Amino acid sequence: MAAGVARQLxxxxxxxxxxxxxxxxxxxxxxxxxxxSRSTLRAALGDLEHEGRIARSPQRxxxxxxxxxxxxxxxxxxxxxxxxxxxLKATAAVLERAPRSATIDEAEKLAIPPGGDxxxxxxxxxxxxxxICVDTNVIPMTIGAPLLDxxxxxxxxxxxxxxLCSVSVYRSAYSVQADAASAETAALLTIPSGNPVLIGREVxxxxxxxxxxxxxxxxxxxxxxxxxxxYRSV
Numbered sequence: 070m071a072a073g074v075a076r077q078l079x080x081x082x083x084x085x086x087x088x089x090x091x092x093x094x095x096x097x098x099x100x101x102x103x104x105x106s107r108s109t110l111r112a113a114l115g116d117l118e119h120e121g122r123i124a125r126s127p128q129r130x131x132x133x134x135x136x137x138x139x140x141x142x143x144x145x146x147x148x149x150x151x152x153x154x155x156x157l158k159a160t161a162a163v164l165e166r167a168p169r170s171a172t173i174d175e176a177e178k179l180a181i182p183p184g185g186d187x188x189x190x191x192x193x194x195x196x197x198x199x200x201i202c203v204d205t206n207v208i209p210m211t212i213g214a215p216l217l218d219x220x221x222x223x224x225x226x227x228x229x230x231x232x233l234c235s236v237s238v239y240r241s242a243y244s245v246q247a248d249a250a251s252a253e254t255a256a257l258l259t260i261p262s263g264n265p266v267l268i269g270r271e272v273x274x275x276x277x278x279x280x281x282x283x284x285x286x287x288x289x290x291x292x293x294x295x296x297x298x299x300y301r302s303v
Contacts (some may be wrong), residue, residue: 071112074105078113078121082133089199090291093123095129104224111288134291145241148194148202149225157196160223161204164257165191168210168217179209179280186210188217193257200258203284211248212236212281230281238275246264247290258289267292 081087100110114131116132122132140228153158168188176183187207194202206226208216215233230236248268255262271284 070105071116074103074109076114078117078203079120082122085198087133089133093133095130108126141266147225147227147237148204149228149239152196155196157286158223159196159225161198161221162193163190163221164193164203165189166217166221171207171209173253175283176284179207181209181211188213190221192221199292201289203254203257203287205287206282207256207285208281219274234275236275236281238273238281240278241273241284243269243271243273248287250287254287258287260289267293269293 078093079260080088087093094102096107096110096114100107105112105113114123114125118125122133123130123131133254142240146154149159153285166188170184171179171181171187173183176185179185179187181187186209188210190206190208192199192204192289195203205227212230212234216229219229219233221229227238230238248266249263250258250266251261252262255264255265258266267286267288267290269284269286271282271286272282273284275281
């Protein structure tokens with residue numbers, strides 16, 4: 070009986086009846102809707118919690134968690150690859166795409182002359198229907214020129230760089246820090262202004278050690294997990 074109730078709830082989540090981040094009805098109301106006892110319902114909810122489909126908190130009760138992204142320790146993955154591993158569809162909407170001159174800091178990190186031409190690409194990345202990240206990249210125009218007119222909607226940037234620019238990201242120097250969402254960022258990520266966000270900064274290199282891009286990625290705080298293998302010096 071509980072397995073059948075779990076399937077019904079799982080199907081409702083898949084159909085968007087309970088979208089990511091939403092709260093399920095209270096147990097009494099949900100049991101009445103499904104015409105089952107509360108003990109059967111609790112068993113079904115426990116099964117779904119074990120599968121990671123729902124979560125429970127003292128403040129919110131049962132809710133559908135937002136998709137969480139994060140590379141396995143010491144493994145570099147694109148946003149699209151992380152989504153695929155979770156059986157989700159990665160989405161991308163271009164918010165800004167324009168050439169400009171590099172700042173002194175950007176030129177130093179990209180190993181190009183100060184004031185050199187770069188492409189600034191800003192996209193809103195999501196998984197299924199949930200916005201996850203505002204993804205900003207600065208790419209030397211000597212590399213990124215083919216991206217100026219390319220269709221980058223719902224496309225992996227790493228894959229586009231390989232296919233259109235003939236460069237591959239091999240290594241990324243990456244750092245993460247917490248911050249509060251600005252009003253503009255919060256509106257894009259559909260979270261309240263001031264909510265926690267995680268900001269990832271990276272310099273990506275090819276196999277030869279040549280800088281390819283600078284990344285500035287703002288993730289919803291409830292949708293990103295950073296993992297790393299740490300070793301003590303000897």
